[in-house]
Structure formats: C-alpha cells, structure tokens
Amino acid sequence: MRFYQLRSTANAASPANVTLRLKNSTAGRWIERAFILIFWFTLWAIAASLVASPLLLPAPLAVLSRLWELFAAGAFWHATSLSFLRVIGGILLGISIGCLTAILTAGIPFLRALLKPMITTVKSTPVASFIILVNLWLDHGILPVFISFLMVFPVVWANVDQGLRAVDPAHLALAHVYRFPVARTVRRIYIPTVRPYFISACRSSLGLAWKAGIAAEVLVPSVISIGKHLYESKLYLETTDLFAWTLMVILFSLLLEALADVLLRRLFVAQPEQAAQKEVTL
Amino acid sequence: MIRLEQVTLTFHTKGGPLTVLDHASALFPRGKTTALIGPSGSGKTSCLQLIAGLLTPTSGNVCRETVSSGNVAHETAPTLSYLFQDLALLPWLTALQNVNLVLSDREETWDIAKEWLARVDLADAADRYPSELSGGMKQRVALARALSTEAELLLLDEPFRGLDDTLHERMRSLVASVRKEKTTILVSHDQNDLTIADHILRVEGGAIFEV
Numbered sequence: 001m002r003f004y005q006l007r008s009t010a011n012a013a014s015p016a017n018v019t020l021r022l023k024n025s026t027a028g029r030w031i032e033r034a035f036i037l038i039f040w041f042t043l044w045a046i047a048a049s050l051v052a053s054p055l056l057l058p059a060p061l062a063v064l065s066r067l068w069e070l071f072a073a074g075a076f077w078h079a080t081s082l083s084f085l086r087v088i089g090g091i092l093l094g095i096s097i098g099c100l101t102a103i104l105t106a107g108i109p110f111l112r113a114l115l116k117p118m119i120t121t122v123k124s125t126p127v128a129s130f131i132i133l134v135n136l137w138l139d140h141g142i143l144p145v146f147i148s149f150l151m152v153f154p155v156v157w158a159n160v161d162q163g164l165r166a167v168d169p170a171h172l173a174l175a176h177v178y179r180f181p182v183a184r185t186v187r188r189i190y191i192p193t194v195r196p197y198f199i200s201a202c203r204s205s206l207g208l209a210w211k212a213g214i215a216a217e218v219l220v221p222s223v224i225s226i227g228k229h230l231y232e233s234k235l236y237l238e239t240t241d242l243f244a245w246t247l248m249v250i251l252f253s254l255l256l257e258a259l260a261d262v263l264l265r266r267l268f269v270a271q272p273e274q275a276a277q278k279e280v281t282l
Numbered sequence: 283m284i285r286l287e288q289v290t291l292t293f294h295t296k297g298g299p300l301t302v303l304d305h306a307s308a309l310f311p312r313g314k315t316t317a318l319i320g321p322s323g324s325g326k327t328s329c330l331q332l333i334a335g336l337l338t339p340t341s342g343n344v345c346r347e348t349v350s351s352g353n354v355a356h357e358t359a360p361t362l363s364y365l366f367q368d369l370a371l372l373p374w375l376t377a378l379q380n381v382n383l384v385l386s387d388r389e390e391t392w393d394i395a396k397e398w399l400a401r402v403d404l405a406d407a408a409d410r411y412p413s414e415l416s417g418g419m420k421q422r423v424a425l426a427r428a429l430s431t432e433a434e435l436l437l438l439d440e441p442f443r444g445l446d447d448t449l450h451e452r453m454r455s456l457v458a459s460v461r462k463e464k465t466t467i468l469v470s471h472d473q474n475d476l477t478i479a480d481h482i483l484r485v486e487g488g489a490i491f492e493v
Contacts, residue, residue, distance in 0.1 A: 170366060174364075176335070
C-alpha cells in the first residue's frame with residue numbers, strides 16, 4: 001500500500017516532498033504508539049494509586065524498577081534463556097513435524113481422515129489438561145517443549161495441508177507438459193502457493209506456543225524457568241515480581257514475533273505481496 | 283505424426299457420465315498445422331489435453347510419433363509446447379520469469395526469453411507481474427512462452443483471444459513464421475486463423491471430421 005501511496009503522491013509533488021511526507025508519516029506513527037503506551041501506563045498508575053496496595057496492584061514505576069533489578073541478576077537471564085530455548089525447541093519441532101505430516105496427508109487423503117480426529121482433539125482440549133496429563137509421562141524439562149509443540153503442530157499441519165491442496169491444477173499441468181524437474185516444481189509452484197498459508201500458521205501459533213510453554217512451566221515449576229519465578233511470585237505474594245515477570249513474558253513474546261517476521265521475510269521473497277501492493281496502471 | 287485411434291473420453295460429473303469423444307479418430311501430420319474447430323464444449327481442448335498427456339482416454343489410443351499407449355511416454359526434455367486456454371501464468375513470477383520458466387529457469391536463457399517478449403511487443407513489460415497486465419498482454423506472455431521452446435509439437439488453445447485486430451494479425455503472422463518446422467495444432471473460433479492451417483478438423487458430437 002505504501003508503494004502505491006508513494007507513486008500516486010509522486011505524480012503530484014516533488015520527490016523531496018514525497019520523502020518528507022513519508023518521514024512525517026513514520027514519525028507520526030511512532031508518536032501515536034508512544035501516546036498509546038503513555039496513556040495505558042498512566043491509567044495503570046492512577047488505578048494503582050486508587051487501590052493503594054502494592055500487594056493487589058503495584059505501581060508501574062515499582063514494576064519497571066523491579067524489572068530493571070531482574071535484568072541485572074544472572075538468575076533472570078538463566079531462567080529466561082532456558083524458557084526461551086524450550087519454547088523455540090517446541091516451535092521448531094511443531095513446524096517440522098507439521099510440514100512433514102501435511103506433505104503426507106496432502107498426498108494420502110486417507111491419512112488426513114485418519115489424523116483429523118486426533119488433531120481436532122488436540123486443538124479442542126484445554127492446555128491445562130495436557131500439561132497435567134503429559135506431566136505424568138515426560139520429564140519436567142521436556143514438558144514445556146512438548147506443550148509448545150502441541151500448540152504449533154496442528155495449526156501448521158492444517159494450514160500447510162490446505163495450502164498444498166490449493167495448488168492450481170493448471171500450474172501442475174504446466175509443470176507436467178514442460179517436464180519440470182521436481183526441484184523446479186517445488187520451488188516455483190508448491191512453495192509460492194503454500195507460503196501465505198505457512199506464514200499465517202506461524203504468525204497465529206507462535207504467540208500461543210510461548211504462552212502455553214510458560215503456563216506449563218508454572219504448573220510444573222520444578223525446573224529453572226520463567227514459569228517457576230511466576231509461580232514463586234504467586235506463592236510468596238510478591239505481586240511486583242509477578243508483574244515484572246509477566247511484563248518480561250510480554251516483551252519476549254513481542255521479540256519472538258519480530259524474530260519470526262524477520263526470518264519468514266528472509267526465507268521467502270515476498271514477490272506476490274509486492275505485486276499485490278503495486279497499483280495496476282494500464 | 284499424431285494419431286487418435288478410436289478414442290473415447292468420458293468424464294464422470296455430478297449429473298452422470300459425460301462422453302466428450304466417442305470412438306473418435308484423427309490424424310495430425312508431422313510438420314503441418316492442423317486447426318481444430320467446433321462449437322464450445324465439443325471437446326477441442328480435451329483433444330489437446332489428450333495429446334499433451336494431461337488426460338488419459340477412457341478407451342482407444344493416442345499415438346505420438348513412435349510412442350503408442352494410453353499415456354504419452356515421459357522423457358527428460360519437453361517435446362511439446364502448450365498454450366493453455368486459461369494461460370497458466372504463475373502470478374508470483376514476472377512476465378520474463380514466466381517465459382524463462384519453460385526454457386531453463388536460469389539466467390543463461392534470459393536473453394531468449396527477453397527476445398520472445400520483444401517479439402510479442404512486451405519488452406517493456408518484462409518485469410511486470412501478471413496482475414499488472416491486461417488480458418491481451420497476459421495472452422501474449424503465454425504465447426511468447428509457448429513459442430520460445432524448441433519443442434517439435436506446438437499446441438495452441440485459442441492463442442489470439444483478447445487481442446485487437448492489429449495485434450491479432452501480427453501474432454498470427456508470428457505463429458505462421460514459427461510453425462514451419464513444427465507440428466502445430468491450433469484451436470480457434472476465428473475463421474481468419476484458419477488461413478495459416480494446412481488442414482482443418484471439426485470436433486462435434488463426440489466425433490472428429492475432416493473439413
């Protein structure tokens with residue numbers, strides 16, 4: 001969309017003006033974001049002063065100050081990096097197995113029918129039930145990995161399977177007639193078709209995997225993790241700590257999504273989106 | 283030489299079986315241009331798809347050169363070039379990439395692809411995606427792609443659809459200049475296109491007649 005705006009504006013104004021407008025609009029967006037952040041922090045501060053009990057609702061400055069203290073502590077980074085690695089492990093496992101399963105089910109419809117009840121059950125079952133149940137079977141350290149995997153696998157499988165079935169038969173006919181090698185068919189036909197489905201699956205499941213992984217750590221707090229610290233904050237009524245760790249979880253969730261965005265953009269050249277953004281002028 | 287021998291083609295639709303060709307036979311001489319005419323839905327495109335190996339006859343044989351079977355034999359290099367009725371352009375590739383895709387999909391054949399785009403008057407549109415092209419421009423990209431290969435067999439399904447009279451005439455001349463060394467089968471509804479054909483076959487009522 002930005003491409004079109006730039007082009008259409010360029011017709012009416014000098015390039016210098018166009019650049020200036022673009023910069024202004026970017027700056028405008030940052031100012032808007034800052035305002036929204038300040039608004040909600042102010043609201044939080046007002047609510048905290050009205051409640052007047054750090055045990056029920058600590059003030060934002062106290063939470064930020066505690067977060068700063070945590071940043072300086074080695075244990076904090078140890079727990080955070082371990083939690084992050086476990087969730088990333090689960091996500092990568094979910095993506096890999098989800099894609100492989102989708103390739104199989106797209107080719108073997110009976111396998112799809114066979115797996116569908118299991119996938120539907122996984123998607124409908126509360127995460128807490130899985131955490132409690134799987135805790136009986138698996139080592140505590142692996143549990144968050146498995147729970148994150150469970151959040152990603154069904155979504156990636158369903159989307160990639162749908163993407164593979166959406167491949168245009170006319171494009172496959174083209175590949176057949178011109179006898180494309182398998183690699184060319186995959187690179188030029190299958191991957192570009194599946195790409196939006198895969199990206200959508202990643203975007204919708206990554207945040208979920210992160211939250212579910214942390215929830216698993218809270219319910220089984222025997223390993224060094226963010227979840228364990230959250231659990232202890234609750235246990236010792238350290239509400240400021242609870243808020244600080246929660247804020248940390250939110251920050252890491254945003255970091256994870258940004259990281260995924262960068263990786264996905266690097267993995268797939270966004271040609272169709274670029275094409276869609278361009279205005280057709282005939 | 284291509285032969286359809288007693289070919290029957292039946293599709294199984296929701297409304298029951300639909301027989302498009304019923305024991306139809308036809309001969310497409312090597313190095314000649316054959317035009318396929320007939321009313322819409324008579325089975326002209328199905329004939330091309332049978333020859334291309336995209337459809338398997340319900341009964342009968344499709345014989346291409348020395349290959350004779352229900353399926354056309356699979357070889358390593360493309361022996362035919364096909365302009366599809368629905369064009370089959372890949373929307374995520376530019377016009378140039380779409381043409382180059384059937385050549386080698388590597389930079390070494392870019393010049394050939396560019397040359398063919400220039401021959402269909404689309405040199406300036408090489409970097410545009412299909413969504414940025416008009417219907418007639420897409421048609422010419424597909425035509426450039428079909429003509430760019432050195433395949434001996436050329437299947438053209440309504441190759442001049444959506445072109446204005448001037449372009450239609452120029453593209454017809456282009457096909458006429460290329461077809462000389464190829465076996466060409468052309469589906470068209472335009473009587474003027476039949477002038478470049480060496481002989482004409484009519485597909486109607488499940489049969490194929492020499493006109």
